Amino acid sequence: MITKLRQLAEQRKWSEVKAQAETAYGIRREPACLPLICLANIHLGLQQVARETGQLAEAALDQMDTAARVDMAAVYLLAHQFSKASALLEAAVEESPTCGLALARLAQCRQMQGDALSALALYRSALTAEPRRVQAWIPYLRLVMAELGKARGAEHTDKLGTVVSGLRKAYEQFEAQQADLSADIAAQWQNQLHGLQLQLWAQQGEFTRAESWVEEQAAQLGADPWCELVAGLASLQARWGQHDAAEECLRKALQSHPGNPILTLHLVDLARLQGRDQQAVALLLRAIDKQQDNVALWTRLSAAFLHRDAGRARKAAEKAIVLAKDQQAGSELPAQQAFQQHLQAKLALANVESDEQNFEQAEKLYKEILGEQPQYVPALQGLGHQELQRGRIDEAVALFEQLRAIDPVAGYTALINARKIPDDPKVLEKLELTAHTPSMEGEVRTGILFQLAAAREKRKEYERAFALAREANEASKKRLDYDPKAHRDRCARIRARFSKALFEHRQGFGSDATLPVYVLGMPRSGTTLVEQIIAGHSQVFGAGELGIVPQVIAGLQRWERHTGSGRNYPDCVDDLSREVVKGIADHVLGELRSFDADAAYVVDKLPHNFENIGLIKFLFPNAKIISVRRDPRDIAMSNYFTDYQAKHGGMGFAYDLTWIGEQLADHNLMMHHWHQLFPGEILEISYEDVVEDPEGMARKMLDYLALPWEPQVLNTAELDRPVKTASVWQVRQPIYKTSKAKWMNYQQWLAPLIGGTNAKIRPAPASDMVSLPVPGYLHAGVAALKDGNLDEAELNCKKLLHHLPEHASANFLVGLVYVQKGYLDEGIALMEKAYHACPWKREWRQDLIRACELAGQQEKADLLKKEPSTPDRRGAADPMAEPANLASAA
Numbered sequence: 069m070i071t072k073l074r075q076l077a078e079q080r081k082w083s084e085v086k087a088q089a090e091t092a093y094g095i096r097r098e099p100a101c102l103p104l105i106c107l108a109n110i111h112l113g114l115q116q117v118a119r120e121t122g123q124l125a126e127a128a129l130d131q132m133d134t135a136a137r138v139d140m141a142a143v144y145l146l147a148h149q150f151s152k153a154s155a156l157l158e159a160a161v162e163e164s165p166t167c168g169l170a171l172a173r174l175a176q177c178r179q180m181q182g183d184a185l186s187a188l189a190l191y192r193s194a195l196t197a198e199p200r201r202v203q204a205w206i207p208y209l210r211l212v213m214a215e216l217g218k219a220r221g222a223e224h225t226d227k228l229g230t231v232v233s234g235l236r237k238a239y240e241q242f243e244a245q246q247a248d249l250s251a252d253i254a255a256q257w258q259n260q261l262h263g264l265q266l267q268l269w270a271q272q273g274e275f276t277r278a279e280s281w282v283e284e285q286a287a288q289l290g291a292d293p294w295c296e297l298v299a300g301l302a303s304l305q306a307r308w309g310q311h312d313a314a315e316e317c318l319r320k321a322l323q324s325h326p327g328n329p330i331l332t333l334h335l336v337d338l339a340r341l342q343g344r345d346q347q348a349v350a351l352l353l354r355a356i357d358k359q360q361d362n363v364a365l366w367t368r369l370s371a372a373f374l375h376r377d378a379g380r381a382r383k384a385a386e387k388a389i390v391l392a393k394d395q396q397a398g399s400e401l402p403a404q405q406a407f408q409q410h411l412q413a414k415l416a417l418a419n420v421e422s423d424e425q426n427f428e429q430a431e432k433l434y435k436e437i438l439g440e441q442p443q444y445v446p447a448l449q450g451l452g453h454q455e456l457q458r459g460r461i462d463e464a465v466a467l468f469e470q471l472r473a474i475d476p477v478a479g480y481t482a483l484i485n486a487r488k489i490p491d492d493p494k495v496l497e498k499l500e501l502t503a504h505t506p507s508m509e510g511e512v513r514t515g516i517l518f519q520l521a522a523a524r525e526k527r528k529e530y531e532r533a534f535a536l537a538r539e540a541n542e543a544s545k546k547r548l549d550y551d552p553k554a555h556r557d558r559c560a561r562i563r564a565r566f567s568k569a570l571f572e573h574r575q576g577f578g579s580d581a582t583l584p585v586y587v588l589g590m591p592r593s594g595t596t597l598v599e600q601i602i603a604g605h606s607q608v609f610g611a612g613e614l615g616i617v618p619q620v621i622a623g624l625q626r627w628e629r630h631t632g633s634g635r636n637y638p639d640c641v642d643d644l645s646r647e648v649v650k651g652i653a654d655h656v657l658g659e660l661r662s663f664d665a666d667a668a669y670v671v672d673k674l675p676h677n678f679e680n681i682g683l684i685k686f687l688f689p690n691a692k693i694i695s696v697r698r699d700p701r702d703i704a705m706s707n708y709f710t711d712y713q714a715k716h717g718g719m720g721f722a723y724d725l726t727w728i729g730e731q732l733a734d735h736n737l738m739m740h741h742w743h744q745l746f747p748g749e750i751l752e753i754s755y756e757d758v759v760e761d762p763e764g765m766a767r768k769m770l771d772y773l774a775l776p777w778e779p780q781v782l783n784t785a786e787l788d789r790p791v792k793t794a795s796v797w798q799v800r801q802p803i804y805k806t807s808k809a810k811w812m813n814y815q816q817w818l819a820p821l822i823g824g825t826n827a828k829i830r831p832a833p834a835s836d837m838v839s840l841p842v843p844g845y846l847h848a849g850v851a852a853l854k855d856g857n858l859d860e861a862e863l864n865c866k867k868l869l870h871h872l873p874e875h876a877s878a879n880f881l882v883g884l885v886y887v888q889k890g891y892l893d894e895g896i897a898l899m900e901k902a903y904h905a906c907p908w909k910r911e912w913r914q915d916l917i918r919a920c921e922l923a924g925q926q927e928k929a930d931l932l933k934k935e936p937s938t939p940d941r942r943g944a945a946d947p948m949a950e951p952a953n954l955a956s957a958a
Contacts, residue, residue: 070100074139077104078203080253082111099128103139110146113396113407115440122147134160138170145177148443148474153177168198176207182476182498184211202245205238206260213267214505231268235261252402255293263300270304278304279317286324295321295330302334306341307506311547314338327358329365336368337508342547348372363391363409370416374423382420388413411437415446422454430454443474449482456486477502477516484519489526496523500536510547514540518711525709530813537709538817541723550720552727559679559734560831563741565638566682569839571745577646578687579653583660585773586684587673589696590735591719592706594755597784598696599673601758601766602773604781609664614672616656617680620687623652631846632876632906639837641686645844653687669773676718678735681742681750692773695739698755701811704728704821725817729824737829756808838871849881858885876905880912883919892923 086108102125109118144153175190191208418433452467472479517540524533603610852860880902886895
């Protein structure tokens with residue numbers, strides 16, 4: 069009976085294993101049944117029942133024979149209890165050296181413990197003893213393939229022969245056993261063998277052959293297996309740095325299988341890897357439109373919205389939880405898959421709660437997940453990083469130690485991030501090998517390299533630290549969408565727009581509120597420390613790095629797109645009326661007050677707001693601004709060693725020393741401009757002065773804010789508030805001086821930095837920038853048209869067109885006026901011009917159709933009616949709705 073149960077287990081027929089083993093145990097109380105029942109419960113997603121059965125099995129270990137203990141070792145392996153599994157398997161191998169199952173499981177144990185060489189030897193012994201074990205061939209060949217990638221010359225030839233012959237034998241064994249396997253296991257093994265074949269071709273550089281073979285398999289495989297194969301090929305292309313080819317491969321397959329979740333999720337991974345989060349959202353929404361009940365799509369959508377749109381991230385996570393619950397109750401999916409999707413959905417909601425700083429609720433969810441599956445790596449990571457963010461360093465480290473036991477790479481990198489550097493240099497060497505193992509990122513894993521650079525620096529191995537940081541930055545730059553020239557030109561336009569003339573002609577604009585305080589400066593200049601000091605005051609709330617000002621700018625961009633003005637920020641600021649500026653300022657105040665309704669000040673410490681001081685003072689003339697300075701060489705090295713995990717947007721400069729130097733120069737020029745424009749209104753604070761004289765600098769800042777002295781502001785490490793920036797660890801320490809002059813350890817590599825800093829600044833001239841004498845021409849024109857005052861509407865719009873001849877909305881309104889005045893042909897021409905500039909404006913098309921019909925141009929009207937609706941240029945699946953008015957846009 070036990071032999072038959074083990075055969076069923078090998079075939080992964082877990083429902084039959086459970087039913088028959090429980091029956092046998094009920095009749096004979098045979099202890100050997102217990103590990104098999106436990107394995108079945110685990111694979112069927114019955115985690116609580118599995119734990120109870122596991123306890124019974126563990127209590128009966130002394131009554132089990134060797135084969136049963138080998139089964140029990142499999143239970144321990146699934147529970148990541150490697151020492152227990154290893155002890156049982158070593159004893160079994162000593163007793164029976166040719167037991168293929170014991171050898172294979174011991175190999176798996178060694179592999180999970182990070183000992184690849186021992187695992188390789190054990191798999192080889194297992195397959196020599198029992199060559200029929202397909203489930204041993206697959207990990208064995210993966211390990212040999214990894215060695216093949218590092219081998220050269222004769223060794224490479226030998227290992228290549230091993231892979232080729234081994235893969236052929238594995239396929240032969242699979243085909244011989246396929247009829248006896250469950251459909252799920254047969255599909256799983258076939259997919260894994262196909263993946264090995266693709267990996268072999270990829271390592272040989274035969275991607276064309278691999279692509280052709282995958283296309284041929286379309287006729288042999290079902291939709292999902294074939295899409296898995298395509299996704300596998302795309303993953304390999306990405307691992308070898310061919311990200312464009314991977315994207316093309318996935319998009320081509322999606323044309324045949326629109327909305328396929330397998331293809332979509334891989335394409336989403338590629339998009340997010342390259343910083344294209346908006347594209348990822350659009351892909352997910354299109355796929356969800358075709359498969360509304362797919363849990364994986366909803367959980368990934370929640371992740372894509374995380375940090376960007378908390379409300380939508382929450383809704384997607386909650387939808388995933390409902391769907392996962394339905395799937396667990398139904399029978400459409402294998403139980404283990406349904407259970408995993410349930411965990412993923414709950415994790416998505418926990419991440420949303422954590423991101424919104426609902427820490428107690430997030431902790432509850434993380435712990436519920438770990439209660440259901442104690443070894444669930446994403447939950448350990450999420451809870452650990454939340455504890456670190458909250459300043460609970462010891463609790464975070466304890467969680468990362470648990471993580472290390474399960475996933476050594478994830479655990480050690482998390483511990484390094486918490487400044488717990490491994491004592492054993494061999495650990496760092498193994499991590500470095502892992503960092504050079506290809507992944508979806510490409511040939512190196514930059515996140516691990518950055519952590520290793522930090523670890524080597526902590527060990528004062530500066531040459532090795534810099535080499536690792538340089539490698540991480542160079543690899544990141546390959547996927548980087550950053551243009552230093554465009555950034556420099558944009559800064560020049562900001563200076564040109566926010567000029568003395570603008571503020572003279574827009575006096576009295578904005579809000580006289582004093583609530584906002586902006587702490588800003590170059591990233592890694594000490595803004596977090598400064599914020600921590602002033603946020604320690606009883607009348608100040610430190611809100612961290614807020615995206616409110618960038619959101620205002622994004623809203624202005626959306627509005628200009630909506631109106632078809634052809635302008636962008638900062639050019640468009642001169643068209644903001646007094647009422648609109650007040651409305652935007654009040655909206656910002658509402659968001660700030662939501663943090664603490666009673667605070668005298670709320671601090672936004674987004675460093676890059678140094679570019680936005682003009683807009684800040686336009687909205688809040690009385691806003692307090694603290695500019696933090698630091699030795700630029702220390703700023704440079706700190707940025708160069710920081711993994712921002714954002715290979716796009718504002719932090720793109722940080723991956724190149726020359727770019728950092730240029731950014732430092734841009735920052736200096738920008739701050740010089742603001743000090744000239746707002747003399748005496750911006751407080752400059754030196755980071756070095758703060759660490760040398762904390763009390764003196766704290767008093768200076770509180771005096772600037774007109775606040776009384778409170779000594780607790782110096783207890784920055786004790787401030788009970790979360791920190792989400794790259795300074796998360798540092799701010800939990802007492803104020804220290806060790807970050808001063810760290811650049812001296814790297815001075816021999818600073819030539820590119822110095823070159824970038826000292827290079828002459830030659831931005832593109834802003835001579836094309838139009839300055840409107842007064843704001844609000846379009847609003848006045850719209851209001852006059854609604855009141856039926858056609859002449860006033862025409863006059864206002866023509867004034868605007870005098871300055872901006874291509875302004876689509878102004879052209880359209882003048883066209884409407886002409887039509888209403890009876891000048892049909894002239895009006896239709898202007899309306900057509902505007903509509904062609906903004907073809908997504910459906911209401912314009914309807915007005916144009918009516919005008920054509922009124923003019924007797926029926927053929928043109930009919931063509932317009934047949935014309936398909938054109939989405940906004942941002943894409944049909946863009947979740948951002950067009951704003952109804954400028955106040956809501958900004």
